[in-house]
Amino acid sequence: MQPLLLVWEESQILLRILNGSFQTLDVIKERIFHDLFCSKANLDVIDMRQDNIVQNVNRDEQGSKDWSSKGNESNQEGDSTVGFNVLDAMLKRSLDRLKSMRERILSAEAGISNCTLEINFNKDAYVVRAMCLDGKLGAALSLWWNMIQNSIVPDVITHNYLINGLCKNGELEKAEWIVRGMLYRGPSPTCAAYNSLIRGYCLMNDVDKALNTFSTMANHGIIPNRVTCNILVHALCKKGLLEQAKNLFYKLLSKNHVRGSSDLITSTIMMDGCFKNGDTDQALAFWKRMLKERIQVDKVSYNVVVHGFCLSHDEGTAYKYSCEMLKLGFVPDVYSYNTLVGALCRQGKTSDACYIYDVMTRMGVIPDQITYKMVIHGLCINKEIDRATCFLDYMLENSIIPEPLVWNVIIDGYGRCGDIQKASYIRGKMVAFGVLPNIYTYNALIYAQIKSGNFSAAQSLEKEMLLYGLTPDSVTYNLLIGAACNLGLLHSALQLHDELLRKGCQPDVITYTELLKLFCLQGMMREADKLFGKLLASGLAVDHVPFLILMKRYCRMREYNKVYDLYQQWLMTMPR
DNA sequence: ATAGGGTTAG
Numbered sequence: 001m002q003p004l005l006l007v008w009e010e011s012q013i014l015l016r017i018l019n020g021s022f023q024t025l026d027v028i029k030e031r032i033f034h035d036l037f038c039s040k041a042n043l044d045v046i047d048m049r050q051d052n053i054v055q056n057v058n059r060d061e062q063g064s065k066d067w068s069s070k071g072n073e074s075n076q077e078g079d080s081t082v083g084f085n086v087l088d089a090m091l092k093r094s095l096d097r098l099k100s101m102r103e104r105i106l107s108a109e110a111g112i113s114n115c116t117l118e119i120n121f122n123k124d125a126y127v128v129r130a131m132c133l134d135g136k137l138g139a140a141l142s143l144w145w146n147m148i149q150n151s152i153v154p155d156v157i158t159h160n161y162l163i164n165g166l167c168k169n170g171e172l173e174k175a176e177w178i179v180r181g182m183l184y185r186g187p188s189p190t191c192a193a194y195n196s197l198i199r200g201y202c203l204m205n206d207v208d209k210a211l212n213t214f215s216t217m218a219n220h221g222i223i224p225n226r227v228t229c230n231i232l233v234h235a236l237c238k239k240g241l242l243e244q245a246k247n248l249f250y251k252l253l254s255k256n257h258v259r260g261s262s263d264l265i266t267s268t269i270m271m272d273g274c275f276k277n278g279d280t281d282q283a284l285a286f287w288k289r290m291l292k293e294r295i296q297v298d299k300v301s302y303n304v305v306v307h308g309f310c311l312s313h314d315e316g317t318a319y320k321y322s323c324e325m326l327k328l329g330f331v332p333d334v335y336s337y338n339t340l341v342g343a344l345c346r347q348g349k350t351s352d353a354c355y356i357y358d359v360m361t362r363m364g365v366i367p368d369q370i371t372y373k374m375v376i377h378g379l380c381i382n383k384e385i386d387r388a389t390c391f392l393d394y395m396l397e398n399s400i401i402p403e404p405l406v407w408n409v410i411i412d413g414y415g416r417c418g419d420i421q422k423a424s425y426i427r428g429k430m431v432a433f434g435v436l437p438n439i440y441t442y443n444a445l446i447y448a449q450i451k452s453g454n455f456s457a458a459q460s461l462e463k464e465m466l467l468y469g470l471t472p473d474s475v476t477y478n479l480l481i482g483a484a485c486n487l488g489l490l491h492s493a494l495q496l497h498d499e500l501l502r503k504g505c506q507p508d509v510i511t512y513t514e515l516l517k518l519f520c521l522q523g524m525m526r527e528a529d530k531l532f533g534k535l536l537a538s539g540l541a542v543d544h545v546p547f548l549i550l551m552k553r554y555c556r557m558r559e560y561n562k563v564y565d566l567y568q569q570w571l572m573t574m575p576r
Numbered sequence: 577a578t579a580g581g582g583t584t585a586g
Contacts, residue, residue: 129578160578167579195579230580268581303582338583370584377584405586412586440586475586 125154132165140165141174156187163193167200175200183220191217195227202235210235226252230266237273242282245273263293268301275308283308299330303339310343318343332363338370345378353378354387369400376406380413388413389426401433408440415448423448439465443475450483458483471503478510485518493518509535513546520553528553542573 124147131140144162147154159182166175175197182189194217201210214232217224229252236245249270253263267290274283287305290297302325309318322340326332337360344353353375360367372395379388388410395402407430414423423445427437442465449458458480462472477500484493497515500507512535519528532550535542547570554562 132578155577157578164578190578192579197579199579225579227580234581265581270581272582298581300582307582333582335583342583368583373584377586405584408586443586 124152125158128154128158129161132161135165135169137162137165137169137171153186156182156190156193159187160190160192160196163189164196167196168203170200170204172197172200172204189220189222191222191225191228194222194224195231198228199231202231202238207235207239226266230269233266234269234273237269237276240277242273242277242279245270263290263295264298264301267295268304271301271308272304275304275311278312280308280312280314299325299333299336302330303333303335306336307339310339310346315343315347332360332365334360334365334368334371337365338368338374341371342374345374345381348378348382350375350378350382350384350387357391366398369402372400372402373406377409380409383413383417385410385413385417385419385422389422392426396433401435404430404435404438404441407435408438408444411441412444412447415444415451418448418452420448420452420454437468439470439473439476442470442472443479446476446479450479455483455487455489472505474500474505474508474511477505478508478514481511482514485514485521488518488521490518490522509540509542509546512538512540513549516546517549520549525553525557536569544570 124143128140128144128147131137131143140162144154144158159178163175163178166172166178179189179193179197182193194213197213198210201207201213210232214224214228217228229248233245233248233252236242236248249266252266267286271283271286274280274286283305287297287301290301302321306318306322306325309315309321318339322336325336337356340356341353344350344356357367357371357375360371372391376388376391379385379391392402392406392410395406407426411423411426411430414420414426427441427445430437430441442461446458446461449455449461462476462480465472465476477496481493481496481500484490484496493515497507497511500511512531516528516531516535519525519531528550532546535546547566551563551566551570554560554566
């Protein structure tokens with residue numbers, strides 16, 4: 001077993017203790033809410049307060065987790081001491097949290113009589129916000145418009161919720177329209193509103209428009225903040241414009257003489273960008289700068305480093321950082337586990353990947369679609385299809401309905417192993433769970449049938465997909481044409497080729513090669529030469545296969561001049 | 577209070 005796996009075992013004990021205390025806290029939390037509800041008459045007002053409390057509790061929880069990591073930094077005595085310190089800190093935090101919750105409840109109680117009016121007045125605004133967070137933007141917009149028409153102008157924050165929701169939905173025009181309305185009738189848009197717009201444009205891959213909005217801000221006297229820069233740095237990195245991103249980063253540094261945790265996110269973005277653009281050295285330079293400047297790194301930045309080394313296929317170093325992260329007391333989350341699972345699957349170490357899956361579930365980290373997708377994909381590549389199907393069942397047991405890709409990978413896996421029964425069974429299950437088969441599903445099924453020599457079954461599958469409104473692609477046609485060619489069914493092959501063209505599908509090198517093979521087999525050399533000329537004129541990247549097929553044939557026909565010509569032609573296509 | 581960083585990829 002790898003050393004990494006031993007560390008996981010060790011850390012498990014510590015993390016179980018942590019999980020246990022969080023569960024205890026949840027029980028306490030529930031009890032308090034229960035008491036709160038039973039002792040109050042005006043539930044309406046309590047509702048609002050409860051939201052506040054929940055938010056604060058969540059924030060506190062976040063805080064205490066962060067603390068645990070900082071606390072470990074200064075403690076070099078050993079892992080058990082670290083564990084107790086973390087636990088102590090958590091208990092202290094939870095007591096503080098209970099105290100502040102109690103205070104909040106008391107003050108809510110005291111303020112009920114004079115708060116009711118004000119809260120009810122703002123209620124619509126809160127509904128607008130809630131609807132925005134829920135993605136129900138149409139409803140949010142109409143309620144907001146209703147308010148405006150009744151001369152009730154909601155506050156800036158509510159407006160920002162709307163703008164942000166619209167931007168995340170890609171409805172930039174509507175968001176811009178709201179901002180224009182704000183400039184005209186108030187409240188004046190804040191930096192957050194513009195940040196939402198900028199991010200919205202970045203998500204639409206329109207960095208120019210984002211930069212445009214960035215300069216518009218200044219015209220309205222709004223100074224971009226760090227978040228604005230983070231959004232832009234991120235977008236520039238994603239576009240591969242590392243130099244521009246770096247420039248912005250250093251400009252930001254020079255503006256902020258006070259360095260602190262705020263550097264963390266920007267640095268993490270830069271590091272991630274460098275890793276993803278293949279510049280590991282530059283990424284490490286950012287990491288070292290962070291350590292040198294005594295910026296408290298966090299779980300996310302560790303996840304970025306681990307993933308970065310996985311990207312550059314240096315899994316050993318990735319594991320090293322992953323262990324370092326554990327030793328510092330960071331509790332791995334779904335990103336940490338998924339990164340490892342992904343790396344192990346890529347290396348074909350499916351057993352280790354399954355082991356990590358096991359560890360994460362035991363730690364109470366719930367595997368998500370991505371975890372399952374990677375494990376299932378990895379197992380199918382390794383031809384462990386039955387094992388992959390087990391994971392499919394785990395997903396279904398946990399009420400995660402996989403996207404078509406996951407089903408298709410398994411169907412394809414069974415097909416490649418020649419197990420049509422199981423492939424069809426999975427297709428049936430997929431339909432039963434309400435997931436519609438797509439073109440890849442059919443291509444996998446067609447492949448399975450062809451591999452088992454059932455050309456007519458493959459053909460009826462093609463008819464079936466047309467019936468369901470799916471258009472076969474070049475892969476479908478290549479499979480069918482290839483099968484027809486191998487069976488020497490000249491007529492079927494040409495008919496399929498004809499159908500391909502009629503459907504507006506572009507034949508690719510494979511299509512041409514299959515047909516070429518057929519013409520050669522049938523001794524139709526005039527057609528073969530004509531098709532070959534068409535292939536060379538098509539502009540498609542031609543590999544050696546069509547040349548070899550023709551040369552072999554002409555060899556057998558003893559037309560050595562032809563063979564020589566082809567050989568010369570082939571040399572011409574090679575890079576010099 | 578609202579806005580910002582990390583996991584996949586036929």
